[in-house]
Amino acid sequence: MMRKYVHERLSWIFLVLVLQLLLLFVAAIDRTIPxxxxxxxxxxxxxxxxxxxxxxxxxxxxxxxxxxTWDDTYxxxxxxxxxxxxxSVVMERxxxxTDKFRSETSQLVAQLEEEKDELMSWIHEVKTPLTAMRLMIDRMGDxxxxxxxxxxWLRIHLLLDRQLHQKRIPFIENDLYIEQVKLEPLLHHEIRELRAWCLQKGIGFDLNFSVQEVLTDAKWLAFIVRQLLTNAVKYSEAADINVESGISPDGQAWMYVRDxxxxxxxxxxxxxxxxxxxSTRNHEDHAATGMGLYLAKKAADSLSIRMSVESSPGEGTVFTLHFPKSNAYIHTLGM
Structure with a gap:
């Protein structure tokens, strides 16, 4: 700040120096002035x-x-x-x-909230005829x-579900309920939802749960698993998908999905x-939106679940969820 201050006052400093030199110059040429x-x-x-x-x-x-050093809190x-x-002029402006930005921000937040509520309402309304369609399809003979x-029907259902959770993720902290979640029933439910897709592609599942329960939020874990299974089914052909859980040497539970x-x-x-x-490998795949894994990672971060990935071209991919210990939730949620 000192350098800026000197630079700001440079013209005044230069003026004072010039005046002093002028006095010396006058004294030098006027012999009457000592x-x-x-x-x-x-x-x-x-x-x-x-x-x-x-x-x-x-x-x-x-x-x-x-x-x-002013922060951005207004x-x-x-x-x-x-x-x-x-x-005072600077402060007044x-x-x-700041008052203008606050007003505009409040209006934008209110507008976004209104749009979010309208979209959520629309999604829930669409689910009613979608459920009726499912019942009608089940009664068909062909x-x-x-x-x-x-x-x-499954594709529409998954798109609506992802859109619904995308709108909820910014407020996920208000929607968490941490409890002991049984992995096997959760996986069975998600696999049943993907049954039509798996039958079409000839894909099966191999489940092995050494750890039966984890401490997390059941609804959001189901969403994360749904994205991983959907990805695995999408990029697999006539091969089993492995889902396994276990516990690491340091006592941390994990679960992976391997395709x-x-x-x-x-x-x-x-x-x-x-x-x-x-993917840069199949960039012409216009059906891919690049949102599934992004949303799954955001949800996992909010649950303090570390998500890792290992993959090799042509050999498949393994997504692993590393669940936090109970004391990590106490720190994360401020309990």
């Missing part, structure tokens, strides 16, 4: 001016130093009160702009047509959880 006393006066004047700058420095920069009470008319309709599909390019592994990212 030069040495004048040089002594100039020296004292410069000392007084230097002391004045040092004394004024903290007073004139206090406001700006505080402004430089709380102007943390800024030191202005000590000069020009600082800051207050006006098995080949029934399986095709079930698959298309034997096309795998992920090594250069893509660090980006697969980014919003909207799709």
């Amino acid at each position: 030069f040495m006393p004048m040089l002594y006066i100039v020296f004292l004047s410069l000392l007084v001016f230097g002391a004045f700058l040092l004394i004024r420095y903290p007073k004139e920069t206090r406001f700006y130093q505080n402004l430089a 709380d102007l009470n943390t800024i030191t009160a202005p000590e000069s008319p020009l600082q 800051l207050n006006e702009q 098995e080949p047509l029934k399986e095709q309709l079930r698959l298309e 034997r599909g096309r795998g992920i390019e090594t250069k893509d592994l660090t980006r697969i959880f980014e919003k909207g990212f799709t």
Whole structure:
């Protein structure tokens, strides 16, 4: 800040120096004015001016130093009160702009909330006829047509479900209920939902649960598992998908989903959880949205679940969920 302060006052410093040099110049050309006393006066004047700058420095920069460290909370009470008319002008404009931004932000938040509520309401309304369609499909006698309709119904169901959870994720902290969740019933339910798709592709499941229960939120864990299973089924052909759980040497529970599909390019592994990212290997796959893994990772982070991935092109992919210990939830949720 000292350098900026000197730079700000550079014109004044230059003016004082020029005036002192002018006095010395006049004393040098006018023999009636003694030069040495004048040089002594100039020296004292410069000392007084230097002391004045040092004394004024903290007073004139206090406001700006505080402004430089101002956080983004829009709380102007943390800024030191202005000590000069020009600082008052700055403060007045800051207050006006802050009030304007607060008003605009409130309006945008209210608008987003309204749009979110409308979309959530629409999704729930669509689910009613979708459920009726499922019952009608189950009553059909034409098995080949029934399986095709079930698959298309499943795709619509998964898209709506993902959209619903995408809108809920920003407020996930308000929707958590941590409890002991049984893994096997949860996996069986999610696999049954994907039955039509799996039958079409000839995919089976091999389940092995060494750890039967984990401490987490059942609804959001089901959503995470749904995204991993959907990804595994999507990129696999006529091969079993393995789901296994266990416990690490340090007492941390884990569960992985392993497929034997096309795998992920090594250069893509660090980006697969980014919003909207799709494989660079099959970039022409327009059906991919790049949202499933992104949403699963966000939900996992909110649950303090660490998600890791291992993959090799042509050999399949393994997504592993590392569940936190109970004391980690106490720290995360502030219990």
